[in-house]
Amino acid sequence: MHHDPQTHPFHVIGVDIGGGKIALGAVSSAGEVTASQQYPTGPERPAEAVIDDLTARIRKMTEEVPFEVDGLGVGVCGQVVMSSGVVRQSPNLPNWDDVPLRQRLEAALGLPVTVANDMKVIALGQWQYSSERAVDDLVVVFVGTGVGGGVIANGQMLLGRDDHAGEVGHATIMVDGRECRCGNLGCLEAYVGGWAIAERAREAAEGDPREGAKLLALAGGNLENITAETVADANREDDDLARRIVEETGHYLGAGMVGVVNGFNPSRLILGGGVLDGIPELLESVEAHVQRYALRACTTDLEVILAEFGAEAGILGGAALAMQTLPNARSRSGELDA
């Protein structure tokens, strides 16, 4: 870090723009969230409307907190070029194409803004604020509707040529396998993403209606209403089919994480997201799988753990991003003002 939080406390706002909801919160250098809110994104709206709405909420928050806000860090569920702060595209924000988010926010708020992919931001937050901060190599993988990853390597966000490194959800785990939303076949996401678990469950329930009776009942008798959450619920009630789907999901996710552990050699593999929240035993499957199949050299001292901070993970990540880049951003915003 470039500053000493004891003598120069920063206050920033962290923002997490997801396809379903947007979370924002004011955070101190010590990692204390002093104000926060969450609201539906409304992804069908034009990007402009989403940004105007967000800007108004940020402005209100900066007025209400009892300190001056120094900057803003934003995670977006999509492909972001960090140097320009442009959101190239987002599968979950269909109206966002080459949106100059940083420029828009800086112009509207007069604050230095840093924008990055949401998983990179979350990884940074887990590293910065985790109770086990003493490691410099970690990989964070969130399994929600999709599967995303962020890598901290040697104490730095791993970015890649155009800042898109870490998309571990689209590693092939099955050659010529299930169709993925990215256009490829056999991606990890096409097996363990929430949408893929739902798809697999629907196929299984359709193929054997007797075995699928529980899932179907929980979905109100309509096959199309079976979701990953339905599977999680049925699994909690010891339904055989749901348990089998969960077991297979653990197998697939484990296989994917073997590649991640071998590829990045982290000290911590941190798992989170809605699917892990609903089916926490996936953590154990992954751990067992990784310990058994990853290279022994890569699993020495490896810990597989759950992500911290729940709904505030994105806010804290955004704050960590803002604080990391504030000294640079300050001189940049000085240039903008001139």
Ligand SMILES: [Zn+2]
């Ligand atoms: Zn894919």
